[in-house]
Amino acid sequence: MDLNTKDGLGVAKFPKKFDNQEGSVNSKMKGTGSISSKDMLVRADKVDLKSLDMQLEKHLSWVWSRNSESQRIKEEWEIDLSKLEIRNAIAHGTYGTVFRGVYDNQDVAVKLLDWGEDGIATTAETAALRASFRQEVAVWQKLNHSNVTRFVGASMGTSNLKIPAKNPSSDGNTTVPPRACCVIVEYLPGGTLKQYLIRNRRKKLAFKVVIQLALDLSRGLSYLHSKKIVHRDVKTENMLLDAHRNLKIADFGVARVEAQNPRDMTGETGTLGYMAPEVLQGKPYNRRCDVYSFGICLWEIYCCDMPYPDLSFADVSSAVVRQNLRPDIPRCCPNSLVNVMRKCWDGNPERRPEMDEVVRMLEAIDTSKGGGMIPEDQSRGCFCFAPARGP
Structure with a gap:
């Protein structure tokens, strides 16, 4: 025996x-x-x-x-793991790996979180991961909007889950720790917005495409804010595109329900380069930290470039707070869009617009006459960046 x-x-x-x-x-x-x-x-x-x-x-x-x-009583969002088939890995992060898979005959992305079962993470770190998982699921499961990645389900324990092994054993699969967890969402084949912008770094985007992507992002954020949810990590890497280039907000790992008292929301949460000054300083903040981050993303979408490419993270953090540093806006950028950028990244959060106001400003922009950055191989157009910068 x-x-x-x-x-x-x-x-x-x-x-x-x-x-x-x-x-x-x-x-x-x-x-x-x-x-x-x-x-x-x-x-x-x-x-x-x-x-x-x-x-x-x-x-x-x-x-x-x-x-x-x-x-344990199962949560309403817990799925039947027997219906889930894991295929290839498509992304790796600090706390887990994202796989492509199929659940109940639909294409899905599976975010598998490591709960410290490697024996390296401390008990406190493991507890933090579990809390982050529950927080992400609690936020995501209630959302329903065309510009927010659709939540399918999650699992608290994945002892029955098998994923393809890097070095296949006899059965070609490897099991995961019984206390790991996974979040399952719709699969979007277009990849991240960041990847899309990198691919278009030299030829840039047509102005109507810039506005379409900006509207998708602003509408998604406006919806989140209407649900009292602050994303807190708005950046082009956390935005996904479907097969028709429709943008959807993803990754709610640090999102949280907005506190009624802004003083209850503090701490440097987010990604440097996109973080609002009040967040960088550890001051109380609210949903308008997302508005600031949107302004940086809007610049990035228009320029197909990355902000502050020659500065270290420490330099960016200091200059944003002390010197009011912002990305350089190209001279060819239409004033209507310049106005949106500057309002969104105002150093005073009280002067920033709400996201529903941003939506209205973007909807009012006329794209029929162009206004984007002209491809470099054409004889006329905007040559604001020379030499070309980018990720």
Whole structure:
């Protein structure tokens, strides 16, 4: 009987190979009389204790997982893992990996979070990851908007989940720790907005495309704010595109319901380069930190470039707060769009517009006469950036 079985009291029994080792020891000592304690100690040293420890740990983890699952009431957003097929990895992050997969016959993206089961993360770090997961799901599951990535479901325990192994074993799959978790959302084939802008860094975007992407993002943020949700990490890497170039907001790992008292929302949360001055300074903030970040994204969409390419993160942080540093706006940028950028990234959050106002300003912009940055191979147009900068 191996360690994957237990007696009626739930106590793990010794594996067969240990019994065989004991039998081997006894057979060697037949006819030698009584066994001395010294002999027994020598033979005990030959037992593979490391292997036994590993088997016992695996067994206890399995028992813990099974008991936890049987006692815990499932949340309404938890999915049936038997309907989920994991395929290839498409992105890697600090706290997990995103895979492409199929759930219930629909293409999905599966964000698998590591809950510290590698033995490296501390108990506090693991607890923080679990709290982040619940927070993300709590925010995401209630959202329903064409410019927000659609939430499909999540799982608190993925002991039955198999993912393709980097170095395939006999069955070509690898299992994940029983206390890991995953978030499942619709799969968007267009990749991130950041990747799209990088691909168009030299030829730039038509003005109508700039406004379309900006409107998609502003409408999505306006919807979130109407639900009292602050994204807190608005950047082009967290925006996804579908097959028709429609933009959808993704990644709610640091999003939270807006506090009624701004003083309850503090701390440097977000990505340098996109973070509002009040956030960089650790001051209280509200949803208008997202408006500031939108202004930076709007510049990035228009220019297909990255802000502050020659400055370190530390320099950017200091200059944004102390010197009111903002990205250089090209001279060819229409005043109507310049006005939106400058209002959004105003150093005083009270002077920034609400996102629904930003939507109205963008909707009023006329794109029929152009206004974007002309491709470099044409004889006329905007040559504001020379040499070309970019990611």
